[in-house]
Amino acid sequence: MRNYLATVVEQSDNAIYIHDSKGKIIFWNKGAEKMYGYSEQEALKMKVETIIPEYIRQEMEAIMHKVLNGEKIENLDTKKISKNGKLIDVSLSASVLHETENDTCSIAVTETDITDRKIAEVQMIKSETRFKDLFQNAPYPMWVYDLKTLEFLEVNQTAISTYGYSREEFLSMTIGDIRPTDDIPRLIDDVQNRPQPTGLWLHQLKNGQLIDVEITSHLVDFQGRKGSLVIAINITERKKVEEKVRLLNAELKTNIQLLETTNSELESFSYSVSHDLRAPLRAMNGYSKMLEEDYAAVIDSEGKRLLGNIQSNAAKMGMLIDDLLTFSRLGRKEIQKSLINNKALVDDVVSEIKNVPGFCVEINIARLRDSYADQGLIRQAWLNLLSNAVKYSAKKEKPVIEIGSAKLENEIMYFIKDNGAGFNMKYADKLFGVFQRLHNPNEFEGTGIGLAIVQRIINKHGGRVWAESKVDEGATFYFTLPECKK
Amino acid sequence: MEPKADILLVEDNASDAELTIRALKKSNLISNLLHLQNGEQALNYLFAEGEYEDRNINEIPKVILLDLKMPKIDGLEVLRQIKSDMRTNFIPVVLLTSSEEEKDIMNGYKFGVNSYVVKPVDFQNFVKAISDIGIYWLLLNQHPK
Numbered sequence: 001m002r003n004y005l006a007t008v009v010e011q012s013d014n015a016i017y018i019h020d021s022k023g024k025i026i027f028w029n030k031g032a033e034k035m036y037g038y039s040e041q042e043a044l045k046m047k048v049e050t051i052i053p054e055y056i057r058q059e060m061e062a063i064m065h066k067v068l069n070g071e072k073i074e075n076l077d078t079k080k081i082s083k084n085g086k087l088i089d090v091s092l093s094a095s096v097l098h099e100t101e102n103d104t105c106s107i108a109v110t111e112t113d114i115t116d117r118k119i120a121e122v123q124m125i126k127s128e129t130r131f132k133d134l135f136q137n138a139p140y141p142m143w144v145y146d147l148k149t150l151e152f153l154e155v156n157q158t159a160i161s162t163y164g165y166s167r168e169e170f171l172s173m174t175i176g177d178i179r180p181t182d183d184i185p186r187l188i189d190d191v192q193n194r195p196q197p198t199g200l201w202l203h204q205l206k207n208g209q210l211i212d213v214e215i216t217s218h219l220v221d222f223q224g225r226k227g228s229l230v231i232a233i234n235i236t237e238r239k240k241v242e243e244k245v246r247l248l249n250a251e252l253k254t255n256i257q258l259l260e261t262t263n264s265e266l267e268s269f270s271y272s273v274s275h276d277l278r279a280p281l282r283a284m285n286g287y288s289k290m291l292e293e294d295y296a297a298v299i300d301s302e303g304k305r306l307l308g309n310i311q312s313n314a315a316k317m318g319m320l321i322d323d324l325l326t327f328s329r330l331g332r333k334e335i336q337k338s339l340i341n342n343k344a345l346v347d348d349v350v351s352e353i354k355n356v357p358g359f360c361v362e363i364n365i366a367r368l369r370d371s372y373a374d375q376g377l378i379r380q381a382w383l384n385l386l387s388n389a390v391k392y393s394a395k396k397e398k399p400v401i402e403i404g405s406a407k408l409e410n411e412i413m414y415f416i417k418d419n420g421a422g423f424n425m426k427y428a429d430k431l432f433g434v435f436q437r438l439h440n441p442n443e444f445e446g447t448g449i450g451l452a453i454v455q456r457i458i459n460k461h462g463g464r465v466w467a468e469s470k471v472d473e474g475a476t477f478y479f480t481l482p483e484c485k486k
Numbered sequence: 487m488e489p490k491a492d493i494l495l496v497e498d499n500a501s502d503a504e505l506t507i508r509a510l511k512k513s514n515l516i517s518n519l520l521h522l523q524n525g526e527q528a529l530n531y532l533f534a535e536g537e538y539e540d541r542n543i544n545e546i547p548k549v550i551l552l553d554l555k556m557p558k559i560d561g562l563e564v565l566r567q568i569k570s571d572m573r574t575n576f577i578p579v580v581l582l583t584s585s586e587e588e589k590d591i592m593n594g595y596k597f598g599v600n601s602y603v604v605k606p607v608d609f610q611n612f613v614k615a616i617s618d619i620g621i622y623w624l625l626l627n628q629h630p631k
Contacts, residue, residue, distance in 0.1 A: 278607055282501075282505065282606075283502070314607070315607070318608065321607075
């Protein structure tokens with residue numbers, strides 16, 4: 001039996017050793033060898049003081065004295081020192097052994113290394129301190145309240161400065177005291193029946209002011225009481241901003257509706273123009289013609305001139321209405337893009353223009369890049385620009401028009417240059433306005449919508465249009481289209 | 487009893503009606519024209535109802551010249567009723583209008599119009615257009631016997 005025990009002692013991971021009443025070590029197991037770094041041989045020549053740090057030797061001596069007198073020590077946390085000088089935290093148990101043979105007393109000691117446990121304990125204290133710091137210095141009001149009594153158990157500095165109560169005041173209050181009275185039933189119901197990790201509440205400051213807060217809470221164990229850790233974020237400003245955004249959105253919606261109404265009114269307006277404005281014009285034109293036909297014998301030449309003026313004005317108004325309708329229809333038309341061979345398109349437009357009797361303009365077309373756009377609309381733009389160039393250069397002795405294109409960054413630029421009448425750059429901004437004309441009707445005819453249509457077409461494609469000119473030195477019109485993307 | 491009409495002109499605008507009649511007269515196509523002032527009258531005439539109760543419904547015009555925009559019952563509705571009735575759906579209908587709105591043109595063809603003509607503002611062109619219509623539908627075109 002004694003042998004078995006000896007083996008158990010020998011193999012134990014714990015340090016087990018015996019020293020006599022003088023402190024001389026007389027037994028030293030493998031666990032002790034491992035823990036202290038002294039071999040059995042070395043230990044048996046040592047006194048037990050060797051493994052006790054100097055600053056607690058006296059204390060330990062007193063304890064051992066008590067043990068010799070029969071007191072048992074169990075699980076005493078203390079420190080020891082190893083062969084290489086390292087401090088070891090140990091849990092120590094010791095008791096006295098009586099050797100009846102020679103009537104001497106010795107002390108048996110068992111020690112467990114608790115260094116790791118101690119380190120963990122220190123870290124825990126550190127992290128608790130860190131948490132307390134976090135809590136105290138958090139930029140948001142925080143507190144812990146008792147889930148049963150709703151009393152504040154702890155509050156942080158930000159809560160104190162935000163709500164206006166001192167810490168002592170807080171700790172004598174419940175969380176109901178920082179709410180408007182009306183909210184208390186809902187609060188109690190929530191806490192008791194459906195605890196939510198987050199929520200929106202109205203809080204009342206000490207000065208009576210109400211603030212909107214967003215609450216985040218976690219269940220915590222606070223000094224043995226079941227509590228809830230609360231972070232209260234003041235969202236009063238955010239709510240104000242949200243309200244403003246909501247109002248702005250509503251306003252935007254109203255404006256869009258207004259715009260839609262205006263658009264559909266415009267549409268029905270241009271529809272009416274198309275129907276109703278033409279009929280009386282046709283009548284004016286027709287009746288004056290009938291007058292001319294049926295009463296040719298009694299109307300003298302001056303009368304016929306006047307009738308002719310009525311007719312030409314009616315015809316002009318007809319043209320104005322047609323152009324205006326084309327312009328307004330453009331605004332509603334969806335563009336349908338396809339790959340356009342601009343060279344072929346411009347050739348086609350030129351052949352159409354050349355059909356006019358007395359056409360004498362030289363037109364030179366350089367390389368024209370393809371574009372990805374609405375074929376019908378781009379044809380209209382080319383037609384308007386070309387007719388314009390022809391119209392304003394026709395009175396020159398040798399009218400020439402140059403057409404070409406160039407690649408810019410992300411877009412393609414097209415130009416059409418004439419050597420005609422040109423215009424003063426001072427009025428360049430008026431060039432593309434509806435009904436804006438830079439020349440008198442007796443100089444050059446026109447309704448003043450052609451370039452407005454060009455601008456609308458190009459803008460609809462995401463391009464730009466502009467012009468450069470000098471009076472009597474011709475004009476160059478430019479437009480761009482986004483680069484061809486297949 | 488109304489005389490048998492070859493051309494039914496449905497037009498609320500008196501001036502347009504007069505110009506149209508004059509243009510047809512010039513081409514000597516005016517023989518049997520009946521001018522009705524609005525859509526309601528046109529439907530009553532075609533289906534022998536209301537004021538035209540006693541009319542012989544089997545006497546059908548060779549062509550109907552129909553204005554689009556009229557008070558109460560507009561041209562599109564008249565067209566729709568003509569084309570959805572077995573007794574009238576074979577009568578050629580020409581929409582004669584000021585509108586070149588894509589929407590109107592599309593709707594006209596959807597309802598089965600035989601021709602859609604925009605009245606020119608210029609009188610000479612107008613006379614030409616009307617007389618072309620008259621010649622085509624009255625002389626050139628074959629009608630069911």
